Amino acid sequence: MSRPVLDVRDLKKIYGEGEATVHALAGVTLTVERGDYVAIMGSSGSGKSTLMNILGALDVPSTGTYLLDGVDVSKLADRQLALARNRLIGFIFQAFNLIPRTSAVANVELPLAYAGVKPRERRRRALEALDVVGLADRARHEPNQLSGGQQQRVAVARALVTEPALLLADEPTGNLDTRSTEDVLTVFDQLNAAGRTIVLITHEPEVGDRTKRLIRLVDGRIVHDVRQTPVLAGRHAQ
Ligand SMILES: Nc1ncnc2c1ncn2[C@@H]1O[C@H](COP(=O)(O)OP(=O)(O)O)[C@@H](O)[C@H]1O
């Protein structure tokens, strides 16, 4: 089998010291293979954001090892870490994090500009990514001219455009109504069907029901890690 996208061994994260010590992660071991579609669920304070930040190479664990697409990220210096992050991970956040007063296509191009891709090629790839999320006809719209669901689909296009090994989403539907949630989840379903590896963090059961694999965190530990048959909510029979 090819190397996993994520290979995490006995991750621990401890905040504070003495009386105030918090074991935010108390030994998390996890492998995610290419093409998987994983939801990580847990109640508030269970360690989801801490885990997301470590998986995304935005933070480091107290102990444990973490290979991202075969690269031991704990051994990288800051600059190399930032490069690995840009090359290997596409982030999607709850609050969309688009740049205001900037067109959808310019937002999607941004990670390619950082990667040094030439303008003409950037534009072509950004338009292609917008097409993948069903927003080819909104390329010139600015964020405030788009619905929440459309803004999040622009953010998905931006995450995709660098062809990362992993799409990592923290509460991607947390700010969306039911209809927009459905639109965004449909995009994730399609991306995974096309072979993309997706890990999303959520506390919404209807999101957790959609993925191929469901992991539950309680007090910084994985208590369930199961394969499931996705519930294709909102897909109407022909
Ligand atoms: N920077 C921090 N300093 C101290 N404690 C923290 C910090 N970040 C998170 N925690 C604690 O770690 C635990 C897990 O937090 P978090 O990962 O944010 O959980 P979740 O995202 O599931 O709500 C909580 O008890 C939280 O209070």
Ligand SMILES: [Mg+2]
């Ligand atoms: Mg959180």
